[in-house]
Amino acid sequence: MNRRTVLTTLLAGASAPLLAACSSGITSLKGDGVGGDSGSSSGGLTIGTANFTENQILGYLYAGVLNAAGVKTTVKPNLGSREIVVPALRSGDIDLLPEYQGSLLLYLDKKATETEAGAMQNALATVLPNGLEVLPYAAAEDRDTFAVTRETADHYGLKTLADLRKVNGKLVFGAAAEMKKRVVGLVGLKEQYGVEFKEFKALDSSGPLVKGALKKGDIDVANVFTTDVDTAENGWVLLQDPKHLIPAQHIVPLIAARKADSKVRKALARLGNTLTTAHLTELNRLVDKEKQDPDRVAEAWLKKQKLD
Incomplete structure (x- = not known):
């Protein structure tokens, strides 16, 4: 999205x-x-x-x-x-x-x-x-959402966006370039959840670049859309949003x-x-x-x- x-x-x-x-x-x-x-x-x-x-x-x-x-x-x-x-x-x-x-x-x-x-x-x-x-x-x-692989979720105990704070500076975030400056993106994740990433990779949102990078392990967190069929097919975990960052x-x-x-x-x-x-x-x-x-x-x- x-x-x-x-x-x-x-x-x-x-x-x-x-x-x-x-x-x-x-x-x-x-x-x-x-x-x-x-x-x-x-x-x-x-x-x-x-x-x-x-x-x-x-x-x-x-x-x-x-x-x-x-x-x-x-x-x-x-x-x-x-x-x-x-x-x-x-x-x-x-x-x-x-x-x-x-x-x-x-x-x-x-x-x-x-x-x-x-x-x-x-x-x-x-x-x-x-x-x-x-x-x-x-x-x-079709909402924006943030996904991790099942392996990443289990390894770090990730269920919600708030959980990302406990691994600050360790994970790589992938999304379209504009997500770096958007509220539903790095700005909001830091302001509302206190989350910071090791690196931001400008790819695409819910597209072949970001999904391919998530599959390969080149990124740890990906911006995908809720209507994306790849989420269920790959068993990715959509992190819950308890503070309602995503409208x-x-x-x-x-x-x-x-x-x-x-x-x-x-x-x-x-x-x-x-x-x-x-x-x-x-x-x-x-x-x-x-x-x-x-x-x-x-x-x-x-x-x-x-x-x-």
Whole structure:
């Protein structure tokens, strides 16, 4: 999953909408431009994705439901980390991207303390840059987590992130480069748990580099996502998070408000109400394990769910 650089100029002009619970339990925002039809998708949308499998799949899922609703789309996959795709959205290079609630909130506000999905959705609306909106979040969720091998867990008695403190300076941590400066990363692990590592290796998050390094023993702790099928297959231990460093990570569309008309909102809401964490895990498996193309995987799933 990734998935927090503070943008100190983002607070001006933001409005704080109220929360209303949908019958499905998915939160909807009501506020300026949210839930209305102030935008227009008549010129089409460009969807960007981050540089990992799941986000690419989500980008093609977005494209599929929007195309089915009569909205022309272009997908620009694998653009890079949040530090690249969010500025691309702000500049107008892209119009829509799949995001993750907790990671996005902490990217925009390093001091945010909300961890529950509804509270985070409301908090997001108060810190978003002018011109951007978060639409209702999906049932599907994919959290960051920190994994060790069973052998490492047994050797050091590791069950929680707090346990890492007793082996300070002994273990090597592997993740995407940006995790070195993120709250859900080295910063938060040190501030909340007092954990320090012998070395940080810049690899990827829940990707082939970090998982390969964990298998080989080149790193001891890896950042992986909860929808990653390799965790169960390899018997890795996901360290528990008693202090709730890692917030809820429901999938949420982040969109340029000028494009968010009712056609777009309804299409993405249908997808969000249908897509579950189990679905997302299986879609990841088809791409990562079966080596299927993410656009084909997305297309087949949408057809099966009658969303095409």
